[in-house]
Amino acid sequence: MKTLEWEDNKLKLIDQRKLPDELTYVWCDNYRDVIVAIKNMTVRGAPAIGVAAGFAMALADLEGVDLQMAAKEVKAARPTAVNLFWAVDRVLNSNEDALSEALKMYEEDMATNRAIGKYGAEIIDDGDTVLTHCNAGALACVDYGTALGVFRAARDAGKNINVICDETRPRGQGASLSVWEMQQENIPVKLIPDVASGYLMSQGMIDKVVIGADRIAKGGVVNKVGSFMVALAAKHHDIPFYVAAPYSTFDNEISIFDTVIEERDGDEVRYYGGARICPEGTEVINPAFDITPKELITGIITEKGIIDPI
Numbered sequence: 500m501k502t503l504e505w506e507d508n509k510l511k512l513i514d515q516r517k518l519p520d521e522l523t524y525v526w527c528d529n530y531r532d533v534i535v536a537i538k539n540m541t542v543r544g545a546p547a548i549g550v551a552a553g554f555a556m557a558l559a560d561l562e563g564v565d566l567q568m569a570a571k572e573v574k575a576a577r578p579t580a581v582n583l584f585w586a587v588d589r590v591l592n593s594n595e596d597a598l599s600e601a602l603k604m605y606e607e608d609m610a611t612n613r614a615i616g617k618y619g620a621e622i623i624d625d626g627d628t629v630l631t632h633c634n635a636g637a638l639a640c641v642d643y644g645t646a647l648g649v650f651r652a653a654r655d656a657g658k659n660i661n662v663i664c665d666e667t668r669p670r671g672q673g674a675s676l677s678v679w680e681m682q683q684e685n686i687p688v689k690l691i692p693d694v695a696s697g698y699l700m701s702q703g704m705i706d707k708v709v710i711g712a713d714r715i716a717k718g719g720v721v722n723k724v725g726s727f728m729v730a731l732a733a734k735h736h737d738i739p740f741y742v743a744a745p746y747s748t749f750d751n752e753i754s755i756f757d758t759v760i761e762e763r764d765g766d767e768v769r770y771y772g773g774a775r776i777c778p779e780g781t782e783v784i785n786p787a788f789d790i791t792p793k794e795l796i797t798g799i800i801t802e803k804g805i806i807d808p809i
Contacts, residue, residue, distance in 0.1 A: 502547050502638050503554070505602065508561060510554045512542050515638055519679035530559035530569055537576040537583070540670070544639020545713045545748055549582030550608055553601035556590040560597035566590070578759045579721060579788050581714040581750045605641055611745045612643040614802035619649030619709065619743055620656050622798075622805065627653075627706040628661040630696060633723035634676035635711025635743060645743040646709045647680055649800060654686055662688040663705065665696055667723060669767040669785065693725055697732040708733050712744040715799065716755040717809055719792040720744075726788075730795040742791075742808075743800040751809065761787040 504511045510527040516539070517523050525541050527533045533555035536542050542551050552573050559569035570587045577583060586604060593600040623629065629650065636647030643651065653660050662681050667673035674690055681688035691699065699705050708729060714721040720742050733740040765783030769775055793808035 500637075501642050502544075503542060503551055503605075503641060505554060505557075505598075505605070508558075510551065510558065512536055512551070513638065514541050515543055515676060516541060518638075519675050527554075527558065529562055530555040530564065530573065533558065534573060534576045543672070544634060545580040545582040545711070546608055546612070546640040546645065546745060547638070548577065548580050549586040549747060550601070550604050550641055552576070552583045553586040553590055553597075553604045556587060557598040557601040566597065577761060579713050579761045581716075582747050585747045608641040608745075609643060611747075611802040612640050612645060612648045613652075615645050615743050615745065615800055616643065616648035616652030618802075618804050619646075619741070619800040620652035620658070622739070622741060622800070623649065623653035623658055623660060623707065625658045626660075627658070628663060628704060630663045630665070630699070630705045630708045630729070631677060632665055632673065632708075632710045632726050632729050633667045634672040634680070636677055636680040638676050638680060639711060644680070645745070645800075646711045647677060649709050649741075649743050650681070650686060651684060654684070660686065662686055663691055663696075663699065664688060665691050665693045665725070665729070667725060668693055669771075672723070696729050697735075700732050700736040700738055705738060708738060708740045709743055709800070710741075712742050712748050712799075713788055714750055714755070714758055715742070715744055715748050715809065716750045716753050716758065718755040719790055719808060720796060720799075721755060721758050721760070721788050721790055724786050724789045727791045727795075730791045734795050739797040740795060741798055741800055741805075742796055745802055749809070755790055755792075758788075758790065760789070763787050
């Protein structure tokens with residue numbers, strides 16, 4: 500089951516907003532449909548957003564739209580995930596047509612994630628309980644996943660592991676997506692509230708942390724908001740904290756502290772399960788991501804091996 504597929508000159512996406520209760524698909528007939536899907540989080544996760552952006556450029560090319568103009572629109576869909584910008588620029592700079600380049604990125608993503616899984620499995624010991632934050636699984640990529648790909652590879656290597664997913668408020672990607680993926684793989688998994696990870700660490704219930712990333716730059720990593728707090732707790736309890744991500748997530752041109760952090764609609768916080776959970780008119784601060792400085796990171800698991808943060 501692929502997160503996105505190219506069929507009949509259209510892009511087919513799993514609608515991740517409907518999981519885990521309903522597996523449905525969204526069809527993108529033109530590049531603006533893909534932009535909407537990226538903005539409203541039908542497709543999410545840095546690698547998946549990148550490949551989807553590549554196909555948005557392919558659709559624009561098939562429509563006869565000026566690619567420079569389309570590139571500006573696609574890049575504006577979400578400001579933080581560097582894979583989106585990487586994919587658009589790769590299409591623009593390619594010697595091949597846009598569709599051929601997008602299909603190449605699609606195939607590369609699957610191979611890259613399996614390589615990340617292979618290297619990441621080396622740091623997982625038999626019997627480990629590992630914590631992850633948000634979703635960095637197959638649903639965040641074309642297939643297999645980055646952080647969750649590490650767990651898949653460890654299981655396939657014969658290691659007995661247990662996974663703990665925090666819920667990842669406000670959109671609950673850990674609860675709705677990561678738990679669902681682990682259940683599909685028959686990997687033992689438990690769900691915890693976001694605020695419980697520090698307590699579990701203090702009780703010796705977590706051996707390692709592995710998360711994904713939306714941007715890696717000089718000084719650290721940007722990932723789903725809440726990652727920084729998990730990293731702080733892990734550091735305090737001397738628990739290894741790893742980031743699993745492809746080189747397409749690296750941005751060597753800037754300091755991580757210069758990253759534009761996306762601010763999302765306050766209703767994501769005001770409402771839970773369709774019900775308002777705060778007084779009407781409450782003001783909200785809702786950053787989608789936060790920054791984990793490199794001092795808190797044990798290593799970065801890439802498709803070429805495990806490296807130190809930059």
